[in-house]
Amino acid sequence: MLKWNDNYLIGVEIIDNQHKELFRIATSADDLLKNEFYTDKYDKIVEIINELKDYTVIHFKTEEKYMLDIGYKRFLSHKAKHTDFIQSVNKINLENVDEQQDEYIASIIEFAVNWIVEHIYENDKLIVS
Ligand SMILES: [Fe+2]
Numbered sequence: 001m002l003k004w005n006d007n008y009l010i011g012v013e014i015i016d017n018q019h020k021e022l023f024r025i026a027t028s029a030d031d032l033l034k035n036e037f038y039t040d041k042y043d044k045i046v047e048i049i050n051e052l053k054d055y056t057v058i059h060f061k062t063e064e065k066y067m068l069d070i071g072y073k074r075f076l077s078h079k080a081k082h083t084d085f086i087q088s089v090n091k092i093n094l095e096n097v098d099e100q101q102d103e104y105i106a107s108i109i110e111f112a113v114n115w116i117v118e119h120i121y122e123n124d125k126l127i128v129s
Helices: 013-034 042-069 075-091 099-127
Strands: none
Touching: 013 042, 013 099, 042 075, 042 099, 075 099
């Protein structure tokens, strides 16, 4: 899983702090998944992934408010990317997670983190450029 890196900073403190928090949450899910000594970890992992989902929604709202406040011209297309991501995440079904599904959980975390990094570089950095 990709780790937080200061190259991801966009220079807006509230947004950068929220991006760091997203990484913190994703890292804790990933660490728990890789922990072989922890039995019955799946409920906890699902809980953390749901936390990541909820925090993403909060983060997107903050970012969208910031874009509106500064009169950002590409607001609508940027917001559409957020909406797409939330829709993909909502399609994920975590209800049947069990010991067989490490790879599935790993792929969800990987997908979310890769999306966030790509989105920071391709969209979030444009807000301030
Ligand atoms: Fe964004």
